[in-house]
């Protein structure tokens with residue numbers, strides 16, 4: 487089953503001048519293309535009226551993301567440990583934990 491990110495990549499433009507979707511570029515990179523020239527060779531992007539400025543920037547960004555790896559998932563929320571308040575009364579958290 488495709489993730490939401492994959493579905494969006496199928497809809498988003500990769501090279502507007504040539505009408506090639508972002509998903510095609512991502513697939514080429516995942517299959518080993520490591521430069522704009524290699525991606526262009528596999529997908530047909532580039533050489534359009536923008537002089538490859540738009541799709542070139544996307545390819546550079548995607549390649550740098552691949553090198554740095556995906557962003558780590560956010561840390562899970564944790565309950566703070568129960569701590570008595572300075573006057574000895576229970577805090578909301580400690581009262582909840584004692585139930």
Ligand code: FES
Pocket residue numbers: 500501502503504531532533534535536537538539540541542
């Ligand atoms: S967007 Fe790819 S050549 Fe213009």
